[in-house]
Amino acid sequence: MTWSHKRTDATTDELHSAISGRHNAFDMRLSDEKVLTLADLANDALALNKAALAGDYDEARFRAQMITEKAMTAGYDALASAAATAHRSLGAVGTTPEIGFGHGILNIAEQIGVLVERQSTSRLP
Numbered sequence: 001m002t003w004s005h006k007r008t009d010a011t012t013d014e015l016h017s018a019i020s021g022r023h024n025a026f027d028m029r030l031s032d033e034k035v036l037t038l039a040d041l042a043n044d045a046l047a048l049n050k051a052a053l054a055g056d057y058d059e060a061r062f063r064a065q066m067i068t069e070k071a072m073t074a075g076y077d078a079l080a081s082a083a084a085t086a087h088r089s090l091g092a093v094g095t096t097p098e099i100g101f102g103h104g105i106l107n108i109a110e111q112i113g114v115l116v117e118r119q120s121t122s123r124l125p
Contacts, residue, residue, distance in 0.1 A: 079111040
């Protein structure tokens with residue numbers, strides 16, 4: 001497998017393998033935690049997208065809030081901001097989202113892509 005700085009479609013296993021390659025045990029634990037956090041955030045983003053496409057906006061709001069909180073805890077400020085913006089554009093529970101709310105969901109995906117790319121390229125030997 002060839003890695004480049006442009007690659008953003010790495011699977012969790014590929015990312016884990018690339019990150020934990022030649023580092024000491026402490027670095028591997030730290031990397032493992034980051035990989036799992038990014039995978040969890042990506043899973044929530046996928047669930048948010050599926051909910052929005054299905055018209056289940058309350059579930060989409062819930063997922064956006066979860067992403068905001070998890071990203072803040074992990075120190076991923078740009079992702080937390082994108083998720084909070086998406087959450088606001090989805091509106092209050094039981095309401096119809098603002099026109100253009102999909103842009104906020106796309107921004108979440110883009111921010112996760114940036115984090116995955118940064119993580120995969122920062123730990124390569």
